Amino acid sequence: MLVATAVLAVGLVAIATGFQYATSGVAVGGGESTAVFLAEQRVEQLRADAMSDFSAPSLGPGTTTEYCAPAIIAGRTSTCQDTAGAGASYVRRTTISDVTGSMGCPARPVWCKQVEVRVGYRPVTSTGELNQAREIDVITVLGPRA
Amino acid sequence: MAAAPRRAHRCDERGAALVVTLVALLVMGGLLATYLAVSALEPQISRNLADASRARHLAEAGVERGFNVLIGIADATGGWSVLLAGATVAHPWMPVAGLTNVALARTANAGTFSVSVRNDNGAADTPITGLSASTRPSMDTSPTADDNATVIMRSTGTFDRVSKTVEVVVQRAALPPFAAALSIPATTLRAAVAAAAVDIDGRDYGCAGGGLSCDTESSWAVTSNPLKYGVSVGPDARAAIESALAAPSIGDGVKGKSRTDPAGAYATGLETVTSDGALTPTRVDEFVRVVARNPATAVLQSTAACPLVLTGASAATSTATLGNGCGMTTTVDLGSRQDPRLVFVRGDLILDRGVKGAGILLVQDGDLTSQGDLEWDGVVIVAGRGATLSLSGGGRTAIRGAAIASESIAGGTVDVAIGGSSAGLSVRTSAQNLSMAQGLRALHSIVNWREI
Numbered sequence: 103m104l105v106a107t108a109v110l111a112v113g114l115v116a117i118a119t120g121f122q123y124a125t126s127g128v129a130v131g132g133g134e135s136t137a138v139f140l141a142e143q144r145v146e147q148l149r150a151d152a153m154s155d156f157s158a159p160s161l162g163p164g165t166t167t168e169y170c171a172p173a174i175i176a177g178r179t180s181t182c183q184d185t186a187g188a189g190a191s192y193v194r195r196t197t198i199s200d201v202t203g204s205m206g207c208p209a210r211p212v213w214c215k216q217v218e219v220r221v222g223y224r225p226v227t228s229t230g231e232l233n234q235a236r237e238i239d240v241i242t243v244l245g246p247r248a
Numbered sequence: 249m250a251a252a253p254r255r256a257h258r259c260d261e262r263g264a265a266l267v268v269t270l271v272a273l274l275v276m277g278g279l280l281a282t283y284l285a286v287s288a289l290e291p292q293i294s295r296n297l298a299d300a301s302r303a304r305h306l307a308e309a310g311v312e313r314g315f316n317v318l319i320g321i322a323d324a325t326g327g328w329s330v331l332l333a334g335a336t337v338a339h340p341w342m343p344v345a346g347l348t349n350v351a352l353a354r355t356a357n358a359g360t361f362s363v364s365v366r367n368d369n370g371a372a373d374t375p376i377t378g379l380s381a382s383t384r385p386s387m388d389t390s391p392t393a394d395d396n397a398t399v400i401m402r403s404t405g406t407f408d409r410v411s412k413t414v415e416v417v418v419q420r421a422a423l424p425p426f427a428a429a430l431s432i433p434a435t436t437l438r439a440a441v442a443a444a445a446v447d448i449d450g451r452d453y454g455c456a457g458g459g460l461s462c463d464t465e466s467s468w469a470v471t472s473n474p475l476k477y478g479v480s481v482g483p484d485a486r487a488a489i490e491s492a493l494a495a496p497s498i499g500d501g502v503k504g505k506s507r508t509d510p511a512g513a514y515a516t517g518l519e520t521v522t523s524d525g526a527l528t529p530t531r532v533d534e535f536v537r538v539v540a541r542n543p544a545t546a547v548l549q550s551t552a553a554c555p556l557v558l559t560g561a562s563a564a565t566s567t568a569t570l571g572n573g574c575g576m577t578t579t580v581d582l583g584s585r586q587d588p589r590l591v592f593v594r595g596d597l598i599l600d601r602g603v604k605g606a607g608i609l610l611v612q613d614g615d616l617t618s619q620g621d622l623e624w625d626g627v628v629i630v631a632g633r634g635a636t637l638s639l640s641g642g643g644r645t646a647i648r649g650a651a652i653a654s655e656s657i658a659g660g661t662v663d664v665a666i667g668g669s670s671a672g673l674s675v676r677t678s679a680q681n682l683s684m685a686q687g688l689r690a691l692h693s694i695v696n697w698r699e700i
Binding site: 103105106109110113117120121123124125126127128130131134135137138141142145153206207208210211213214216238239240241244245246247 | 265266268269270272273276277280283284286287288289290291292293294295297298301302305306308309312313314315316317320345346347350352358359543544586587689
């Protein structure tokens with residue numbers, strides 16, 4: 103019985119450790135997927151703006167930073183805010199720059215806006231460390247429709 | 249003697265707990281192994297998602313830049329045959345020069361995109377282009393000759409061994425063929441020219457300087473480009489226009505290709521008035537329909553009760569105020585030669601005071617009435633039902649490019665009235681401005697999109 107108890111204890115510790123490791127793997131994947139969706143959401147918002155008004159203020163050159171909560175992303179509702187709030191574990195930086203003078207991007211009028219969306223987050227790790235910042239980015243070019 | 253079997257039974261149970269423990273651990277270990285396997289897949293799935301997303305947006309970037317390149321290229325018929333040279337049925341895709349393995353990011357290994365085009369010359373393309381042998385325009389029949397201003401563009405984004413390809417159909421609303429500075433394709437024409445003089449010139453004008461210097465009319469000079477007629481009308485409307493231009497003071501203001509000696513020097517007067525039939529109301533209506541169908545086209549609606557009035561300033565301005573007298577007022581950018589615009593009005597449009605712009609000014613199913621100065625670089629089109637081009641007041645209308653007044657209704661009448669109080673009408677052919685108008689973004693559209 104003593105031996106069984108010892109074996110069980112060792113086995114359970116090993117399983118718990120493995121379970122924790124596996125859970126962190128799933129969490130890392132989930133975190134990255136959420137980051138991708140947040141980046142795509144931003145790109146699609148800007149693409150919609152470009153379709154209707156290419157000179158919209160939201161498409162002006164510069165960098166904006168938003169803080170996003172990992173909530174359900176649906177429609178045009180956004181879980182992102184301009185200020186860091188409670189529960190906001192994703193940082194979304196959008197850099198927009200006018201591209202002129204290269205192939206397909208004439209000098210005038212401005213027909214190309216390069217959009218770079220970076221979403222940073224800190225995944226849950228098996229050791230509980232929160233200093234392993236990760237980042238995904240999406241880069242594209244937007245143009246006017248008329 | 250009875251204790252012996254009990255001792256034996258107890259001896260049989262020894263180690264059972266260990267066995268049960270091992271079995272339990274084995275089961276839990278199996279479950280854990282499965283969970284670990286799944287958890288190892290999750291980061292890979294999300295990494296693939298991130299890479300695929302990046303590759304797809306690179307491909308989208310290629311679509312935008314490829315679209316811009318296509319807007320800037322046109323052959324004589326308004327198509328893209330120049331991009332298709334060398335294409336074959338077996339190898340129809342032709343890379344767009346300058347858009348192969350293009351990197352967007354400044355950092356290394358951030359992915360690339362490549363863009364290629366092909367002609368729509370197979371029945372398999374009908375589902376994505378909507379064009380077939382029986383449609384108008386019809387689909388093309390050769391991989392190298394683009395006669396319908398429609399091509400299929402493909403952009404492939406590649407990032408970290410992941411590739412995504414986006415395919416779109418790009419179409420251009422090709423400008424109608426202009427045989428003359430002023431084209432009036434109609435069976436019946438009611439023309440009244442009361443102004444002291446007109447300047448309708450089928451010789452080609454260009455401005456070499458560019459920029460603001462081209463705002464001055466004297467900067468535009470006759471080029472060596474082929475002549476066009478001064479006025480072109482429908483076959484049955486020639487008598488009406490000739491009657492309106494009969495006075496020598498007016499007729500002398502009409503210049504262009506001679507109808508009796510087309511290869512010779514330019515002619516004046518009725519000699520440069522033709523009815524060659526190159527431009528038909530059907531062709532004009534087709535162009536207007538394609539432009540109106542473009543989702544990017546903003547059609548300004550004018551009604552009989554609330555007609556649109558575009559008000560400029562004492563000095564002609566491209567930033568005019570658009571109102572309808574029924575509470576709607578907005579500012580409209582009429583464009584410049586560097587940034588031409590499409591101004592599409594359905595219904596009557598009245599131009600008041602000084603207005604200038606560049607691109608295409610299109611009035612469908614209504615009257616275009618200019619009460620002040622109008623300077624337009626590009627094309628002015630009045631088309632549809634009940635088309636009227638009317639110049640009144642003391643202003644002067646100067647169009648560098650071409651002008652069309654067309655009537656859709658068979659047997660319908662086009663009215664062209666140049667009032668005696670107006671400072672006259674000047675329409676000069678300009679291939680330079682026609683090319684600028686053809687390069688309008690609003691004449692191009694992406695009509696399909698699919699990821700393959």
